[in-house]
Amino acid sequence: MKKIIYLFSSAVALVACESRTYEEISAPAPIPEKVTYAKDVKPLVDANCIVCHSPGGAASFQPWTSYTQVKTHIDNILDRIQRxxxxxxxxxxxxxxxxxQINIFIKWKADGLVEN
Known part of the structure; x- marks a missing residue:
């Protein structure tokens, strides 16, 4: 019985020590054929940027709460998210x-920064 427990524990330890990241083992999300701000970019901005880039945030001097603001700053955004x-x-x-997610921003710019 001890041998079985030892073998099982060893197998679990070997599998648990795998060093790939979540992104490496999960299939990348497909990029839409046509990326738009409303459908694809705004959800990413709201989830990852608004905390700082809104009134009262650390980067409130450069708000990204609207399509026009994000469009105006797309080159800076692309530079900073790819560092x-x-x-x-x-x-x-x-x-x-x-x-x-970075590719969504890149494709949005390549697609012409479409709003809807």
Missing amino acids: PVGDPQKMPQGGALSSS
Whole structure:
């Protein structure tokens, strides 16, 4: 019985020690054929940027609460979200968007920054 417990424990330990990240093992989210602000970009901004880029936030001097504001700052947004982890100017602060999320912003710009 001890051998079975030992073998089971060893197998669990080996599987648990796998070093791939969640993003590496999950399939990347498909990027829509046509990316729009309302459908694709705004949910990402609301979930990851509004905390700082709204009135009262740490970056309230550059609010991103509307389509026009995000459109105006898209080049800065793209620069900052693509910076390497550890860069003090990387956004969002204290985190990172997935490559699929970054690609939504890139494709939105390439598609012409469509609102709806």
